[in-house]
Amino acid sequence: VDLASRGLIGLSLKSMYDDLLNQPLPERFRDLLDRLEGDRQGPGDGV
Amino acid sequence: MTADPFRDALLAQIPSLRAFAYSLLKDWSRADDMVQDTIVKAWQHRDRFEEGTNLGAWLFTILRNLIYSAHRKRAREVEDADGSYAARLRTHPDQLAHLDFQDMQEALQNIPLDQREALLLIGAEGLSYEEAAEIMGVAVGTVKSRVNRARNRLAQLMGVERQADLGPDRVILAAVQGG
Numbered sequence: 001v002d003l004a005s006r007g008l009i010g011l012s013l014k015s016m017y018d019d020l021l022n023q024p025l026p027e028r029f030r031d032l033l034d035r036l037e038g039d040r041q042g043p044g045d046g047v
Numbered sequence: 048m049t050a051d052p053f054r055d056a057l058l059a060q061i062p063s064l065r066a067f068a069y070s071l072l073k074d075w076s077r078a079d080d081m082v083q084d085t086i087v088k089a090w091q092h093r094d095r096f097e098e099g100t101n102l103g104a105w106l107f108t109i110l111r112n113l114i115y116s117a118h119r120k121r122a123r124e125v126e127d128a129d130g131s132y133a134a135r136l137r138t139h140p141d142q143l144a145h146l147d148f149q150d151m152q153e154a155l156q157n158i159p160l161d162q163r164e165a166l167l168l169i170g171a172e173g174l175s176y177e178e179a180a181e182i183m184g185v186a187v188g189t190v191k192s193r194v195n196r197a198r199n200r201l202a203q204l205m206g207v208e209r210q211a212d213l214g215p216d217r218v219i220l221a222a223v224q225g226g
Contacts, residue, residue, distance in 0.1 A: 006091070006202075009202060009205070009207065012205075013166070013167075013170050013201075014152040016116055016148045016152065017070065018173075019148055020066035020070065021050055021062045021063065022062075023065065025062065028079070029057070029058070029083070029086070032083060033058060034111050034140075036054075036086075036087070036090045
């Protein structure tokens, strides 16, 4: 693979990946972290 | 921001984890399940994480191990046994016009998993070869070799082996390749 082709592939890969990075974050992840944090704090500690 | 820096750091890493998992699996539902399992595992073992060290690398290690475990179970489903998928990609006309998101995603799925993850960690996540080697549990030379093979395979699949004939500026190309 020559230098120019490598450059094209690199640009295309980065562009695709940037699109993925910018996807909106599903709520399930914040909910999950809330649950995990709640479990860690215990029922009486979070108030 | 919350009072828990570990939680905030985990949250900040989720877009990268999702992008990596999706690039390997090409399925948001499975990718998000893997990322969720990664978060739960990291949370359960948060005492093992040393503050000031590379949280991202630690999370990527957990995630890729989970993906590999699942991949072994589903190996038969993801195999392109007769090569028809790869063949279909190779027949695309107008090479440059097809270097888009969808084609890159499809081409990636036709690269062996170990090469795909090496290329993603280096070429997309921008990690160093040393960091990628640590995550993948292999030598730096192995990572370099896998990235190289992945690039060659992608070029084959996407039909861009001879794009240099179009005459792009080599200085610019060298700058965007990053090793």
